[in-house]
Amino acid sequence: MIPELGHLALILALGLALIQATLPLLGTFNHSATWMALARPLAYGQFTLLTIAFACLTYAFLISDFSVAYVATNSNSLLPTLYKVSAVWGAHEGSLLLWVLMMAAWGAAVALFSRHLPQITLARVIAVQGMVAVGFLLFILFTSNPFERLFPIPPEGRDLNPLLQDFGLAIHPPMLYMGYVGFSIAFAFAIAALIGGQLDAAWARWSRPWTLIAWVFLTLGIALGSWWAYYELGWGGWWFWDPVENASLMPWLIGTALIHSFAVTEKRAAFKNWTVLLAISAFSLSLLGTFLVRSGVLTSIHAFATDPTRGAFILVFLAIVIGGSLTLYAWRAPSISSGGYFALLSRETSLLINNLMFAALTIIVLFGTLAPLIYDAFGWGKISVGFPWFNKMFTVLAPGLVIVMGISPFLRWKRDRFMRLIRHLWWLVAIVLAIKLLLISQVPIGVMIGMSLAVWLLITHGASVYERLQQRDRSQFTLKAAFIQDLRGSGRSFYGMIIAHVGMALFIIGVTIVSHFAIETDVRLSPGDSHVVAGYRFEFKGAVSSTGPNYHAERGHFIVTDDNGDHVADLFPEKRAYFGGGMPMTEAAIDPGLMRDVYVALGEPLGEGDWAVRLYYKPAVRFIWLGAIFMALGGLLAMADRRYRSTSPLAQITPTIAASGSIKP
Amino acid sequence: MTIQSKRLSLFVLPLAIFIALVGLLLFGLTQDPREVPSPLIGKSIPTFNTPDLIDPSRQVTDAELRGHITLFNVWASWCPACKAEHPMLMQLAQQAGIQLIGLNWKDERSAALQVINSTGNPYLFIGYDRDNRVGLDWGVYGAPETFIIDRAGIIRHKHIGPIDQTVWDDTLAPLIKTLQAEPHSP
Numbered sequence: 001m002i003p004e005l006g007h008l009a010l011i012l013a014l015g016l017a018l019i020q021a022t023l024p025l026l027g028t029f030n031h032s033a034t035w036m037a038l039a040r041p042l043a044y045g046q047f048t049l050l051t052i053a054f055a056c057l058t059y060a061f062l063i064s065d066f067s068v069a070y071v072a073t074n075s076n077s078l079l080p081t082l083y084k085v086s087a088v089w090g091a092h093e094g095s096l097l098l099w100v101l102m103m104a105a106w107g108a109a110v111a112l113f114s115r116h117l118p119q120i121t122l123a124r125v126i127a128v129q130g131m132v133a134v135g136f137l138l139f140i141l142f143t144s145n146p147f148e149r150l151f152p153i154p155p156e157g158r159d160l161n162p163l164l165q166d167f168g169l170a171i172h173p174p175m176l177y178m179g180y181v182g183f184s185i186a187f188a189f190a191i192a193a194l195i196g197g198q199l200d201a202a203w204a205r206w207s208r209p210w211t212l213i214a215w216v217f218l219t220l221g222i223a224l225g226s227w228w229a230y231y232e233l234g235w236g237g238w239w240f241w242d243p244v245e246n247a248s249l250m251p252w253l254i255g256t257a258l259i260h261s262f263a264v265t266e267k268r269a270a271f272k273n274w275t276v277l278l279a280i281s282a283f284s285l286s287l288l289g290t291f292l293v294r295s296g297v298l299t300s301i302h303a304f305a306t307d308p309t310r311g312a313f314i315l316v317f318l319a320i321v322i323g324g325s326l327t328l329y330a331w332r333a334p335s336i337s338s339g340g341y342f343a344l345l346s347r348e349t350s351l352l353i354n355n356l357m358f359a360a361l362t363i364i365v366l367f368g369t370l371a372p373l374i375y376d377a378f379g380w381g382k383i384s385v386g387f388p389w390f391n392k393m394f395t396v397l398a399p400g401l402v403i404v405m406g407i408s409p410f411l412r413w414k415r416d417r418f419m420r421l422i423r424h425l426w427w428l429v430a431i432v433l434a435i436k437l438l439l440i441s442q443v444p445i446g447v448m449i450g451m452s453l454a455v456w457l458l459i460t461h462g463a464s465v466y467e468r469l470q471q472r473d474r475s476q477f478t479l480k481a482a483f484i485q486d487l488r489g490s491g492r493s494f495y496g497m498i499i500a501h502v503g504m505a506l507f508i509i510g511v512t513i514v515s516h517f518a519i520e521t522d523v524r525l526s527p528g529d530s531h532v533v534a535g536y537r538f539e540f541k542g543a544v545s546s547t548g549p550n551y552h553a554e555r556g557h558f559i560v561t562d563d564n565g566d567h568v569a570d571l572f573p574e575k576r577a578y579f580g581g582g583m584p585m586t587e588a589a590i591d592p593g594l595m596r597d598v599y600v601a602l603g604e605p606l607g608e609g610d611w612a613v614r615l616y617y618k619p620a621v622r623f624i625w626l627g628a629i630f631m632a633l634g635g636l637l638a639m640a641d642r643r644y645r646s647t648s649p650l651a652q653i654t655p656t657i658a659a660s661g662s663i664k665p
Numbered sequence: 666m667t668i669q670s671k672r673l674s675l676f677v678l679p680l681a682i683f684i685a686l687v688g689l690l691l692f693g694l695t696q697d698p699r700e701v702p703s704p705l706i707g708k709s710i711p712t713f714n715t716p717d718l719i720d721p722s723r724q725v726t727d728a729e730l731r732g733h734i735t736l737f738n739v740w741a742s743w744c745p746a747c748k749a750e751h752p753m754l755m756q757l758a759q760q761a762g763i764q765l766i767g768l769n770w771k772d773e774r775s776a777a778l779q780v781i782n783s784t785g786n787p788y789l790f791i792g793y794d795r796d797n798r799v800g801l802d803w804g805v806y807g808a809p810e811t812f813i814i815d816r817a818g819i820i821r822h823k824h825i826g827p828i829d830q831t832v833w834d835d836t837l838a839p840l841i842k843t844l845q846a847e848p849h850s851p
Contacts, residue, residue, distance in 0.1 A: 315690055315691060323680070326680040329680075370686075373689055377692045
């Protein structure tokens with residue numbers, strides 16, 4: 001009964017979505033306040049129905065109702081409860097349900113928190129969201145119904161893919177989806193603005209906090225995925241340029257360009273066309289990512305379920321949503337004023353460079369991901385673009401981006417003077433050059449470049465904070481008081497930017513050090529043997545069989561000691577065979593540290609108690625994820641800026657703007 | 666620039682790029698990603714020399730694959746699809762005119778032997794390739810995979826995924842019939 005209830009809730013949600021996509025939007029054209037007023041309750045209703053559907057599916061997992069096909073293929077009565085819950089989104093059908101649920105949650109959040117938004121804008125935003133929801137709900141109901149029954153009822157489920165039975169991966173998809181789907185808000189605002197023909201500072205100010213929070217989720221989601229791949233795949237790598245990883249990186253890159261572009265649109269009313277195109281692109285790339293993952297067009301380590309009819313459906317959906325919005329853009333955008341004038345040397349220019357660089361990086365990733373398909377289509381043979389190509393392209397472009405990042409906070413809006421800039425920057429440049437000279441004979445050139453870029457970011461941002469506070473200091477504050485006052489006032493987005501950029505510096509440090517100084521050794525060890533890697537002695541005490549709730553494992557025991565013979569850690573890597581079958585899983589054992597990770601993974605048993613063992617020393621690898629956490633914190637702080645709250649005096653201009661809109665008296 | 670030409674140059678461009686992308690993806694949908702053509706088809710089999718799974722003291726080599734029409738089947742105990750195709754292989758083992766040679770791939774001897782002991786051995790010989798040394802030369806990228814080899818030792822076909830009745834009837838059986846009709850090579 002419960003699964004049917006869930007199915008019914010989904011059907012009703014589709015009905016509501018159809019109304020949501022049409023009536024409020026029509027209301028904005030025929031000036032019916034009643035129709036427009038429907039937007040809010042419809043958004044809440046949509047969210048409620050999808051919550052019910054999701055709860056029904058979760059319940060089916062919790063009671064192991066194997067009469068539901070989706071439960072039978074993705075769960076097992078032995079599965080620990082946590083993974084029974086995460087199994088809900090462990091495969092195609094459920095992850096789509098999570099996707100629409102989250103989109104409805106974002107819609108409801110907009111309806112709830114945007115009380116100051118003019119009714120006409122809200123109606124359009126909610127309607128655009130409704131249109132996207134219609135597509136996804138049709139897709140779920142017609143090709144991927146998670147509530148489909150199975151007969152005869154199997155006595156036991158097939159079990160969740162063992163790769164996914166892990167805490168990191170249990171929370172990775174929801175985070176990632178929050179980001180993907182969160183961009184639907186920026187998209188909906190952009191489309192609403194295009195429909196109304198109004199792209200102004202107010203539009204940017206409304207969209208910006210929503211885009212920031214989506215970007216924060218996406219940042220954390222990608223970082224979690226990278227962390228998961230690091231410890232769960234047992235290869236010690238943190239990024240594989242896998243099509244599915246790329247699918248999440250592309251919206252992130254464009255999203256990053258978008259949050260910067262919004263700054264210009266909000267403060268200087270410039271870059272409107274750019275901003276709206278980026279907002280459309282960010283969500284389009286999220287949809288494209290879904291297509292790539294779900295259609296099986298590209299093979300990948302992540303390809304769980306692939307089905308060409310589903311692919312065809314998503315492609316049609318993609319063509320309608322993205323094609324439609326780009327057509328709207330091509331039609332409306334040329335008539336939008338290009339906004340304020342700015343000189344060649346200005347903060348606008350530096351942000352334009354940022355936009356172009358991020359767009360270029362996105363195109364590189366898109367090309368690299370689709371290259372096998374492009375080559376195939378033109379009959380150039382089968383190729384796959386690997387690691388080296390992506391790494392090369394990024395290391396060529398990224399330094400330029402980072403140099404501009406350091407200069408940008410010092411630049412003035414609209415017009416700046418070169419000599420003024422030199423006066424502010426010469427000593428910072430001197431410091432970095434000095435570091436370069438100092439390092440050049442000591443370390444590989446890659447390390448020299450990476451570290452000096454990181455230092456450049458850190459000192460320029462430190463100096464720009466100091467400068468900002470000093471300007472206030474003149475009045476009456478001490479530096480500390482000025483800082484606190486600034487944080488209370490409108491300085492949060494500034495400090496958010498600083499923190500996120502410091503995160504970038506940490507990320508660069510991590511990537512530079514781990515890619516040059518990591519040591520990876522594969523050795524054969526007998527019980528009692530030991531092996532030294534980077535000053536750490538790994539003593540293998542042997543492996544014993546053990547049994548988990550739903551797997552057998554060979555559990556190795558390693559004692560790690562350092563140079564002085566002091567005990568560092570006892571590590572217990574495992575090789576697991578899940579009862580449900582499939583490839584044996586490697587559970588790496590890691591002794592984490594800020595400055596280094598010590599990493600052991602069991603390879604293959606070689607007989608007589610011997611094992612092939614992977615021993616890794618990974619210096620500064622944590623900086624990579626720490627950097628991502630800083631970026632996310634920066635995003636959160638920027639979002640908390642006072643001017644995004646309805647109580648802010650700036651919000652008072654909204655009624656005037658709304659009045660000048662398309663509602664005629 | 667006039668609005669018109671500006672529209673054409675700048676604003677239609679994203680749409681055009683997107684349309685090209687849709688065309689590409691549409692093409693991608695019509696392709697089967699499982700169909701990775703093997704560069705080995707039409708070529709002579711790679712040489713190999715690997716211990717026998719059942720009797721480690723003896724070696725299985727490419728010589729066993731020559732002179733007969735051979736199904737060279739890559740399998741592993743950890744692979745569910747191999748379990749699914751096993752009964753079909755047992756049935757094929759009875760077929761006259763073809764020989765079935767197995768390659769136990771990236772597996773553990775004990776686990777593999779247990780499968781053979783409990784479900785039967787359809788193979789004439791089974792090479793044991795724990796470290797993917799043979800698999801690498803043969804371009805094996807998953808299990809199960811089956812290579813069809815003619816009497817001259819030329820790889821004529823590679824099937825990715827389990828062999829079931831449909832695959833057998835539609836693809837493999839007709840191919841083997843043609844191979845059988847070919848004259849014995851000197």
